[in-house]
Amino acid sequence: MPLPISVTMDQQSEIGPSPFEEVVLVSDPAEARRFQEELEQFLLQSSHASTKEIFSIKLALEEALINAIKHGNQMDRDKKVRVLYRVMAGFFEVRVTDEGVGFDPGDVPDPTAVENLERPCGRGLMLMRHYMNEVCYSSSGNCVAMSKVLCNSKK
Amino acid sequence: MSAQPKRRRLEVEQIGDVTVVNFIDxxxxxxxxxxxIGEQLFSLVDEDACRKLLLNFGNVEFLSSAALGKLITLNKKLQxxxxxxxxxxxxxxxxxVFEITKLDKFFNIQKEEQTALQAF
Structure with missing residues (x-):
């Protein structure tokens, strides 16, 4: 299936042959919660990610999922959030696509600027960028691809 | 959205004139x-007239940016x-998470409850 992601992400995808797992979620935060538990188990079992890396992935994904459910799909249970993810030695990759109109990440104000500090928006995106190595949005703005290099692989 | 029972989310204890709050989640x-959680915190200020509020995050393993927004509102309310x-x-x-979002400088954050109680 063609995915609207940037060239860089496509190049990175070629690192490993591991196939993507696919999950389709109803636009309900409880679904995000259920999926997060599932992913945590998956990551623990894969033994590729350290506790700290799992925290990072979960936090970035929490923000991406809530953005998709709340802002993208406007909590409309008829709209779905599609998640593709895979983990391999040294690398985790996830793509979250919603059925919303998308947004321009460039329009999000810097949440750390003094005048914006009390505003509730923008921190999610910032956390995603901090905790993942790469975060990129499709030009349509309704699909985010994130990846993280996993350093502390347990044997 | 499915309805959820409004169970208590906070453990509240009064130590002198400081209201100490522990999160259950x-x-x-x-x-x-x-x-x-936000409503329960706000009601401590609005209804119970607590003016010195200490949030103990000892139980908290994970939070998202949405929670940070609530804390900012709570801070504003108290101010x-x-x-x-x-x-x-x-x-x-x-x-x-507080450091990345520069909220570590916005909030008064203390290491332990004891030092925090003395910081009021």
Whole structure:
């Protein structure tokens, strides 16, 4: 299936042959919660990610999922959030696509600027960028691809 | 959204004139939960007239940016009421979330409850 992601992400995808797992979620935060538990188990079992890396992935994904459910799909249970993810030695990759109109990440104000500090928006995106190595949005703005290099692989 | 019973999300204890709040949830996530936690925190200020509020994050393993927004509103509420908000006992991983968003400088954050109680 063609995915609207940037060239860089496509190049990175070629690192490993591991196939993507696919999950389709109803636009309900409880679904995000259920999926997060599932992913945590998956990551623990894969033994590729350290506790700290799992925290990072979960936090970035929490923000991406809530953005998709709340802002993208406007909590409309008829709209779905599609998640593709895979983990391999040294690398985790996830793509979250919603059925919303998308947004321009460039329009999000810097949440750390003094005048914006009390505003509730923008921190999610910032956390995603901090905790993942790469975060990129499709030009349509309704699909985010994130990846993280996993350093502390347990044997 | 499915209806959820409004169970108590906070453990509240009065130490002198400081109201110490412990979170019952280990993960502060999800709009609905955060909304309820927020309401319970706000009512401590609005209804119970608490002016010195200490949030102990000892139980909290995970929170998202939505929770940070609530804390900012709570802080504003307390400032307006001439009160004070102090946060303490924050797990290093969670403290990093405050650092990244530069909220570690915005909030008064103390390491332990004891030092926090003295900081009011």
């Amino acid at each position: 280990r993960k502060i996530l999800d709009e609905q939960n955060i909304q309820i 307006t009421a001439k009160g004070r908000l102090i946060l303490c006992n924050i797990d290093p991983q969670i403290h990093e």
